[in-house]
Amino acid sequence: MQPAKFKQGKYWIWLWFLWIGSAICSSSVIATEVSVEITGSGRHVIKIAVTPFVVQPMASEQMQTELAAVLQNDLRISGFFDTLDADRDQIRAIHTNDLTSGEVQFQQWADFGARLLVKSIYEQQGAKLKIECRVYDTLGGDLILGKRYENDVVHARRVMHRFADEIILKMTGEPGMLSSKLVFTSTRSGHRELYQIDFDGANLTRLTEDRSLIISPAVSPDGQKICYTSYKDNNPDLYLMYVENQKTDVLAMHPGLNFAAAWASDNQTLALTLSKDGNPELYLLDILSKQETRLTKNQWNDVSPAWSPDGAEIVYTADNIGAPQLYIIDRRGGNPRRLTFRGAYNVSPSWSPTGELIAFTSSMDGNFNIYTVQPNGDNLQQLTQNAGNNEEPTWSPDGRYIAFQSTRDGASSIYVMNADGTNQRRVTDGKGADFSPDWMQ
Structure with missing residues (x-):
């Protein structure tokens, strides 16, 4: 040597x-x-x-x-x-x-x-x-x-x-995620606003000043846009923010719900929930033309869509059996099939970038915890087992990590863990209630 x-x-x-x-x-x-x-x-x-x-x-x-x-x-x-x-x-x-x-x-x-x-x-x-x-x-x-x-x-x-x-x-052989950021909502200003923070918990930045309630942020795959729902005009309306200059546009302002949007890989198409025609249903929205395409037509609630990596299918939550379960449909709204059969409350699905797993929230053991399951319903795995509730999982773009919200240390904070549930760590400082993380590259 x-x-x-x-x-x-x-x-x-x-x-x-x-x-x-x-x-x-x-x-x-x-x-x-x-x-x-x-x-x-x-x-x-x-x-x-x-x-x-x-x-x-x-x-x-x-x-x-x-x-x-x-x-x-x-x-x-x-x-x-x-x-x-x-x-x-x-x-x-x-x-x-x-x-x-x-x-x-x-x-x-x-x-x-x-x-x-x-x-x-x-x-x-x-x-x-x-x-x-x-x-x-x-x-x-x-x-x-x-x-x-x-x-x-x-x-x-x-x-x-x-x-x-x-x-x-x-x-x-694959890029790391340490330069990435997390976008989430927080009450630390006295209102529930939109924030971003580095992967390591540094450089907390406030993105909105709506002085109202913001929910369900979703970052586009190219990291240049964020859609979210705000109640600043006394209705849950859907907005689009351009990250570079924080300019905002309105995407949907129908009476009732306009929320839970999820980006397709084309950075242009959103799957979201609208209740303009009665109960909450799934729609597709083209952000350029503002054209809306209805996917479901039911008497129950269809919410929380998430795309498969290839854009061919959408996993979502429906309560047609009296309790929320996960279902999968194709991007045209056809061929619905039930995904989860264990647990009486399964919500907030997130499809992994590799397509191999779907993470979701369930109350199978009393508290809310994060689970993964294969798209065919096999290999159910529990990832979190801490006191408190662990909810709203979202995959990192490389599929190696899952961010989520947890109350294990008191108020809801943002956490990150490896995709297999190991190496769980808190990202935010607990100075406010933090919710609904999503990744930004």
């Missing part, structure tokens, strides 16, 4: 990490192809050490602490890594030895338990931040991944999310 060598002293360390040519956002450095297998959505199968960032003179040491903390937290909550505590004396001692000796002591890192090692350096020039991060295989000392970034200091967290996603992409 050959240690990585670099000249002693921080100045020469910087030369070791030197930018080649002009710095551009997210350029790459040459890395050796090393295979380290990661399997399973909920297993911490790879131990990774994130060392303290090496800081150049005139750069903020507070930034040094934040960068390492954000990256380590991202890797931990991804569900793919077991992160070694960067504040532990042993890690700092080995890292210091690397710096003073001029060589990365890969064997020491491997003996300490790290299978992967992250070494990073940054420079701050006014409002600009330059960062270079490298990931090594400690068993062979090979460089697995190297990335350089230049961005504004205010976007430091975003850069770390991006690098964490790059690590996941390198190790799994």
Whole structure:
């Protein structure tokens, strides 16, 4: 095993990490192809050490602490890594030895338990931040991944999310979700408004000021639009918000219910519930032409539609037997079939991006919990078993995570778990009642 060598002293360390040519956002450095297998959505199968960032003179040491903390937290909550505590004396001692000796002591890192090692350096020039991060295989000392970034200091967290996603992409072959956001409703302002928050629970942002009641937000697959229902005009009307400028348009203002919209993959067609003709029924709505197509015509309530990934079918909730159960129809409203037969209250379905599972809320055991089932009704699995109620599941775009609302710690908060129910964590801070999450890439 050959240690990585670099000249002693921080100045020469910087030369070791030197930018080649002009710095551009997210350029790459040459890395050796090393295979380290990661399997399973909920297993911490790879131990990774994130060392303290090496800081150049005139750069903020507070930034040094934040960068390492954000990256380590991202890797931990991804569900793919077991992160070694960067504040532990042993890690700092080995890292210091690397710096003073001029060589990365890969064997020491491997003996300490790290299978992967992250070494990073940054420079701050006014409002600009330059960062270079490298990931090594400690068993062979090979460089697995190297990335350089230049961005504004205010976007430091975003850069770390991006690098964490790059690590996941390198190790799994699929992009990570750490740069994604969650959209949800909350009462923390005194009214139930629309908010967004980063995957790791940072950067909470309020999106609306309706000073009313907002429910059922749904983000378009391209992440550019959000539809939601607001009572600001004393009726549950459906609105469309453009994420870039937060401009809003009205989509449906019929007397009665206009809510629970779900986006098709074309970013243009919505499945939703309208009660303009009597009881709540399912419709399709083209957001450009505003043309409405009725799918169901029943004496009961049909609500909460969710599309299959291929757009061929819709799963929804109906109470035609006196209690809500899940049903599936094709996109023209034909061939209805019942999906769930266990439990007396099954609602809020969400179809996984892979098409293999449907998540939903059920009160089979007394409390509301999150379950999954295959589209043919097989393989029913319970994912949450905590005190309180766990409801409103929604899949991440990559199908690896499920966000949901839970009252397990008191007031309703937003949580995220791996698709198999492991690694459950709270995202919001409990300072308001938070409901109905959806993902934004």
